[in-house]
């Protein structure tokens with residue numbers, strides 16, 4: 541799948557975590573269509589994403605919570621494509637959990653994937669972005685940070701942490717020509733969302749609370765991703781952009 545990239549736009553190398561399906565697959569395909577070379581990092585099989593994108597895609601199997609696996613996955617991507625410029629920290633888990641039934645292990649598992657993961661991937665990628673003197677780090681958070689739903693307390697806490705990470709990291713790496721921003725989707729129709737948060741009419745309930753009365757689809761996020769990683773967006777950093785059909789006014 542290829543689309544002629546805009547004239548004069550450099551071809552960048554992007555790494556998308558959680559690219560086996562859902563939003564990550566959409567993000568990887570979007571970046572590839574824009575002419576970037578794209579690697580996916582996931583625990584799960586990425587063959588459907590590879591089939592969709594073709595030669596511009598390089599899948600690397602790794603667990604974002606494992607420092608050694610992340611380190612070698614990022615090094616493999618940089619070696620394969622000759623560098624790294626764009627990191628989309630998308631891998632995440634969002635199991636609905638009653639707060640009063642949440643164990644310390646549940647809590648830690650959610651923090652490990654949703655917070656340790658972006659920390660490890662970003663730390664491993666940073667030397668390559670610094671060497672390039674240009675970078676875009678995009679953290680996928682969630683509109684729950686503005687809404688605070690009762691069954692997602694641990695998840696909301698993890699994504700709010702990632703908003704803090706976005707803000708402070710933007711200050712730490714700005715001098716290297718690297719921007720750091722977060723995108724906060726509302727409930728979006730992916731297979732995982734359909735199995736969990738969106739089950740039993742959840743998509744329709746959320747749609748009816750939105751200003752935009754439609755169910756959010758992965759494709760509704762791509763223009764924001766392209767905006768954030770654009771060559772011309774160097775002054776956009778430390779921000780969290782909420783794309784939830786107007787449920788939270790932020």
Ligand SMILES: NC(=O)c1ccc[n+]([C@@H]2O[C@H](COP(=O)([O-])OP(=O)(O)OC[C@H]3O[C@@H](n4cnc5c(N)ncnc54)[C@H](O)[C@@H]3O)[C@@H](O)[C@H]2O)c1
Nearest residue numbers: 558560562563583584603604631632682727728730732733
């Ligand atoms: N779909 C929504 O409604 C929605 C809304 C707001 C935010 N988000 C966020 O968007 C991201 C993607 O969500 P999605 O709906 O596409 O879910 P998804 O389950 O389809 O995608 C998540 C991917 O992350 C991978 N992953 C999970 N743990 C991993 C680990 N330890 N190491 C490597 N890969 C791992 C999974 O294998 C999966 O492919 C998540 O961070 C989620 O919190 C989703």
